[in-house]
Amino acid sequence: MLKFDVLIIGSGLAGMTLALHLAEKRKVGLITKRDLLEGSSTYAQGGIAAVLDTEDSVEDHIRDTLIAGAGLCDEDTTRFIVEHSKEAIDWLIKLGVPFTRDDEHQTGYHLTREGGHSHRRIIHAADATGAAVTSTLGQKIKAHPNITELEHYIAIDLITSQKLGLPGKRAYGVYALDKQSDQVVTIAAQHTILASGGAGKVYLYTTNPDTATGDGIAMGWRAGCRVGNMEFMQFHPTCLYHPHAKSFLISEAVRGEGGILKLPDGTRFMPQHDPRGELAPRDVVARAIDFEMKKHGLDCVYLDISYKPAQFIKEHFPNIYAHCLELGIDITQQPIPVVPAVHFTCGGLVTDLAGRTDVTGLYAVGEVAHTGLHGANRLASNSLLECLVIGKAAAADILAADAIKLPAIPAWDDSRVTDPDEEVVISHNWDELRRAMWDYVGIVRTNKRLERALHRIDLLKDEIDEYYSNFHVSNDLIELRNLVETAELIVRSAMQRKESRGLHYSRDYPDLLPEAQDTVLTPPSRRE
Template identity: 65%
Template sequence: MNQNKHHITDVAIIGSGAAGLSLALSLANHCKVTVLSKGALTEGSTLYAQGGIAAVFDKKNDSIESHVEDTLDAGGGLCDRDAVHYTASNAKKCLKWLIEQGVPFDMEFDSKGKERFHLTREGGHSHRRILHAADATGRAVQTTLISQVQAHPNITLLENYNAIDLITDKSLAKKGKHVHGLYVWNCVDKKVETIAAKFVSLATGGASKVYLYTSNPDVSSGDGIAMAWRAGCRVANMEFNQFHPTSLYHPELQNFLITEAMRGEGAYLKRPDGTRFMKDFDEREELAPRDIVARAIDFEMKRLGANCVYLDISHKDKDFIIEHFPTIYAKCLSVGLDITKEAIPVVPAAHYTCGGVMTDFNGRTDLDNLYAVGEVAYTGLHGANRMASNSLLECIVFAHAAAKDILSKIDASPALEALPLWDESRVTNSDEEIVITHNWHELRLFMWDYVGIVRSTKRLERALHRVELLQQEIHDYYANFRVTNNLLELRNLVQVAELIIRSALERKESRGLHYTIDYPEQNENPTPTILTPKSVAALQ
């Protein structure tokens, strides 16, 4: 038996990005918290978020209602208005909390010499309402929150721990729908361990690693969505995968994102011949929402047979560019590209999972004592397309809401009970790692080709057939060999891929991030796509 640790905590949080760390800090003065990080504590999507966080600080020229309307418009008629209003209404309060934690948002002086936050604008926003820390806002948020959690005596940090599965009433052969803890893979010691917890929160981020080209770090493998699904939770709107329009196209800097704020500050998208093209697709031109811009780029690349298009801000003052985009300037310069003098080659890349595990406004899922916060969750905020700089905001707003709900219940929680040990008595070490490598590549390739920016029913059906075959192969492999990090991620990715494909097949229209050539028009009165484990099981 390769298991030798049993952890006990009040709240177990799976994930160490903005959502997980904000939740931990909001709880830790009142209970014991354990935070799991699949890799290093810094490694996650939050660290790489460049643009900023949306909140109404300029009440003279902006309003919460304007933030709401912009979000609803970007969401393509599928946002939950109440969820949008709740998020926008709590935005300023949550940003002030981040400021209190020490996040160094950029400042400027007004005409009277008074210091204020520098607000930028991004695609889909009608006003300047984006607080940012240069072009590395996520890094500022992540490093600040890490310093706070590391100093808190009630927070235990488990780095290099990969969650395997939730332990529920069903796991204990009991009737009910409670979560009691989880099994985790200690990536360093190569052992399965158990965590017993009164409450568990998923804060694992999205699933963009299911695609061949992505702006996300390697850890974004849909773990929380897959675990919740296996435990019996519903998921919603998994067909809406946001492709960021502008990821750097360069062999030495793969996955490097060029922030949308660059277009907000006046950068132009151009064809290889130097002509602009966004005016041919949308009256908002470069400031159109991401789905429109990504499809426009995809269309131009396919029409011209081009490997990329170009994002050009070189017409702006050199000092302005370096001051506003120091990270991008330095990164591009490291490969010989001076963005103050030349255009940046860019392509779309899978960026954000707009659907996820269904929750209420307190982060509660279908299972008692299980919460989901951040990109892993479906709150109704994003609809058919996420508006820029609403993602980190969602993490903070719903982390605070979940913390409040958990603390209202924690004193009445029953005592923790003994959990069953992980059973690996009938498995062996694998001598076929090539199977994982091959399946991994095949999955990401056909998801990119068949379930990407532009889809068709035939492509989706072909993808579903392939994913079902892969699921069987991976299930057999998982049943016979000891777990490894790559196997766990592949198992989760193939599950999430199935959910994306089934959701896409259910939507008989084109809306937001889901565009299909077989149903190019929009339906009246659209509704979210909701999948339940029982209904999908009946189809298999």
């Protein structure tokens, strides 16, 4: 058994922020499914939204967030996070994050603008902000004596008082599979943090890395946590369309710096859908692209910034330029083929402003959580900000808590299972689930499509549960079990919303209801 004061599941920006804020006073364990820097945060291109410019204001940033969130953002949460935005950026700068400089600007840094923002407020490191931030923080983590990195471990399930036959409702750590030794390890902790990211891989096409399989959401749900607003899966409007691109994201900043969306014949179409054109919020742009693709029978549309000077493009988007060039697309000379793809999970485990869930001792921070910031549609570049601000707040709450005595925790029991006979069951179910979600729970939904999706999910869930009960766990089986659980939460949430709002658009309910309400699902164990 391994023991820590605090166990963090996930090594993205939320997990790293917590680790560094806690490590001076607590012994921290950090679980990550692959290498330390393999996660959605590392792939974030655009940047971090923060009020840094004197011409900008907290009120403007809050207003932009509330508008994008289509009436569902929690105003207290939004204010708390935006008011702490400058402090969060100052912390990153102090740690040495190499944000792009602009010595002529009052801040000393280049600020860009993205869809839904009324000001230039996105601080960035060229077009690879996530990589710059996580690599900087990763170096600090690797050098810290109080942080133990458990790379290539995947959490299986939370250890709770209910599982141990104890009164109350508390988390005491996790059982995790050490993928290198293929052994299940018991990891005990006084406080456990789910910082495991979103669930993009529940869909066939996503900009997310392969690690985004809804693990934390599923584990938290099974442990008794409520989930909120899971129907709001954000489709990024502009994912590179190319057979060898592996869902490469074309940053929102390309549109922020003047990129124009066009049909194959060169016709610009966004002004017909929204007066904000290419700088409308993501849900609007994604639906517009989806509409044009269906209307004209297209495989993709095109994002054109080639009219800008070549040097400007290379300076602002060096990684996008280089990656596209490798695939034979010179973005200084030709438009970029793009399609929408699932990008961000706006809902998640219900938490307060300190990241606390419904289970004592269990926190959720980052994309795995539902704080109320994102509402029905996340405003661009608010997600990394949420990781920083709520991560610090959760760390402060943990540091203020009294120590507890850990109970006796039994080892993982796999004495009644065998090695799997046919692993093709896993790959087949994985593919079927993701295709069903893409076909029936996509950008535009109907009652019939959701019913079909739920029917398939129910069948898959029974098959996967039976497989899980009879065979030794593997990385793929653990992820598949979490994916099907998360898919069901998405579909059941979507079925409860009898309107079209933000990222949830239903042909059966095309209008807005007069009052905006969150969709909150309660696990069976918590129901009265």
